[in-house]
Amino acid sequence: MGNAKYKRVVLKLSGEALAGSEGFGINPSIIKSIAEQVKEVAELDVEVAVVVGGGNIWRGKVGSEMGMDRATADYMGMLATVMNSLALQDSLEQLGIETRVQTSIEMRQVAEPYIRRRAIRHLEKQRVVIFAAGTGNPYFSTDTTAALRAAEVEADVILMAKNNVDGVYNADPVKDKNAVKYETLSYLDVLKEGLEVMDSTASSLCMDNDIPLIVFSVMEKGNIKRAVMGETIGTIVRGK
Numbered sequence: 732m733g734n735a736k737y738k739r740v741v742l743k744l745s746g747e748a749l750a751g752s753e754g755f756g757i758n759p760s761i762i763k764s765i766a767e768q769v770k771e772v773a774e775l776d777v778e779v780a781v782v783v784g785g786g787n788i789w790r791g792k793v794g795s796e797m798g799m800d801r802a803t804a805d806y807m808g809m810l811a812t813v814m815n816s817l818a819l820q821d822s823l824e825q826l827g828i829e830t831r832v833q834t835s836i837e838m839r840q841v842a843e844p845y846i847r848r849r850a851i852r853h854l855e856k857q858r859v860v861i862f863a864a865g866t867g868n869p870y871f872s873t874d875t876t877a878a879l880r881a882a883e884v885e886a887d888v889i890l891m892a893k894n895n896v897d898g899v900y901n902a903d904p905v906k907d908k909n910a911v912k913y914e915t916l917s918y919l920d921v922l923k924e925g926l927e928v929m930d931s932t933a934s935s936l937c938m939d940n941d942i943p944l945i946v947f948s949v950m951e952k953g954n955i956k957r958a959v960m961g962e963t964i965g966t967i968v969r970g971k
């Protein structure tokens with residue numbers, strides 16, 4: 732087990748984190764760097780589940796703003812997460828890490844369906860499990876998926892890897908040079924202040940199920956490992 736603080740983690744990667752500066756699609760060197768960071772953690776015998784977003788390809792909200800039916804647009808978003816998940820699986824396998832993709836929308840030729848007990852079994856066997864297709868339901872997000880799957884597999888923590896910020900601030904650090912980073916926060920603070928950590932459905936789920944969350948930058952190499960080792964990086968959100 733090594734000295735890792737957390738034994739089982741859910742890593743939430745936004746789609747944007749895979750896109751790099753282009754903001755769209757999948758950047759090969761970025762996905763490789765993320766896969767290397769995941770490998771580093773898996774080699775500490777930490778059980779790693781990953782929830783991947785899809786915002787680098789499609790967001791349901793954009794479609795509905797264009798006049799599309801919201802549910803249809805959301806299903807497109809969920810399919811986008813499957814593409815990202817397969818890309819991450821490929822990168823991890825190229826590094827020799829055993830990986831399984833489980834999708835919430837059945838597509839057996841592509842990946843396993845999501846089966847909770849099987850996912851836990853994979854984790855126990857040190858396979859990295861990638862949860863694709865979100866919750867399988869429109870009107871939800873992959874942040875909520877991370878909270879839900881973390882509760883289901885009894886993960887110790889959610890690691891929210893960001894590409895544009897290194898924690899939670901009281902104002903947008905890009906626009907406001909005086910923005911201050913929080914070291915710790917409660918979920919009630921996040922909800923009351925409307926802080927842009929995750930959506931309120933996801934925050935409530937984490938709060939109600941007592942799942943801590945670490946928000947940090949994945950652009951700095953080694954940060955996933957630092958988070959798992961319990962080093963103080965980014966912002967930790969926990970408790971009421």
Ligand code: UDP
Pocket residue numbers: 744745746747783784785786787789790791792804805806807808809811812864865866867868869870871872873874876
């Ligand atoms: N989505 C959904 N239900 C879910 C998860 C995702 O409908 O359970 C859709 C939603 O349209 C969302 C898109 O998939 O905009 C991509 O997910 P998300 O926006 O969470 O990705 P991220 O922002 O993390 O890249």
